[in-house]
Amino acid sequence: MQAIDKKRTTIPKILKSNIKVLLYTLLFMAVIYWSAIGVKLNVVELMEGLPNMWNIISSMFPPSLANFGQYVSSMLITIQMSITGTLIAIILSIPLGIGAAQNMSPHSSIYRACRFILNVIRSIPELIVALVFVAAVGLGPFAGVMAMAIHSAGMLGKFYAEAIENISKGEIEALQAAGANKIQILRFAVWPQILPEFIGVSLYRWEINVRAATVLGLVGAGGIGFDLLSTQRLFKYEETATIIILILVTVVIMDRLCASIRSRII
């Protein structure tokens, strides 16, 4: 008897949830359609463009080794940019991260200020920051480094703050009981606990920054990106191909390197 009752009550429920699913699916499809219309998505045009694309790609072969030395040194500048930028970002974000961690912030107004700063600098795209710095300090890698550092500090600071907030309270309390001051607690209870995450996040940001440094070159902030743009504008597609291959190889090597550092430390 009870079982039958249950069935009677659940059938409309199933129907109801099905209608809901249907409505949401329609809504979802409508949004996709709206977006596709907006960007003038057109498969026919894409097909018609294929020969053009083939022209560009075929003109890239064989990749030219003229100016290879110059591109390698540009690539090295890009890597130097990523290292310097990440390092400055780490230095900037440590105090911001501590300030933005609720459990370690010296004062609630400092907490709010740090959160606000982190949110603001994180939400401004790197390219925009780079344009500002190019205007301020002129074309070249330094502008790119500063843009990268500022933007990365936003992300790193937020991650550090979260790592600090997630540590267990017990260790902090134990050191308080021993009469340790705030800096000592940071050093002995917080730092050892966040170390794996600190290294992991920082390395990940460095990986991102290698790629970001390439893009920053496009707005005149130095490095390989600048060469990429100029070869393309001069229709030296064979050299563009060389540069693209160079970037690919670098990114893969960085990936491997970071993975091995990470597995060794954590």
Add this chain to the structure above:
Amino acid sequence: MINIQTLKKNFNNETVLKDINLTISNGEIIALLGPSGAGKSTLLRCLNGFERPTSGVLTINGQPIPTQPKSLQAFRKNIGFIFQNFNLVNRMTVIDNALCGRLAYTSTVKSFFKIFSKEDRELAEYYLNKVGIYEYRHKRVDQLSGGQRQRVAIARSLIQQPTILLADEPVASLDPKTAHSIMNLLQRLKEEENLTLIMTLHHVELAKEYAQRIIGLNHGVIKIDTLSQLISVEQLYKLYEQHENNSEQEMKVGELIASY
């Protein structure tokens, strides 16, 4: 000597300790007993300034507990604290954990670079030897068993060279055999180091066996305060029955669980 008069403690309008009057002489071993939520941990945490009494007087050797951070840090040198979950930094070695007990004696700059004096290192080795963990001193804490970890935590608190040792459920996370060995250790150290030992326990039998004086709390009020030899285990169990009959308290426990 610890002197507590008409101490009250509220947490957001809820009274945890109602009216505590207590005098503890140097060298006593005291067990605080009582059902969960009776206020025994809160009372213990008032003694080293983790919690601030809402009203009343609390003095240790005639001194109230300082509120200013610097003097509170200096004051805490004198009071060791041991936790149920040990609260060691798992990613550090045994000896580094023990040395944390010396932080109040070390300048901020030196401790930032982990520079401890030779005397401090010798002191750490001395106490690690005393609690029977010397041979593991260069191991990381997360490689040790629960009993061994509590020994490290005890060494960390002794290295402060306190005169009062507070222990919040020191053996609740340990198996019965290890629990007894830790209780024996605490008893021995109390004699050798001239400590006043105050601990919260939830095992009536352990309290009866190891404490000289038993203080029973219920609803934030002291119901029992007697030498442990003058009271039987059965009488102590009554402390918990009072709690079971009280439906109001039961409800509060229910709310607490619901709030999680």
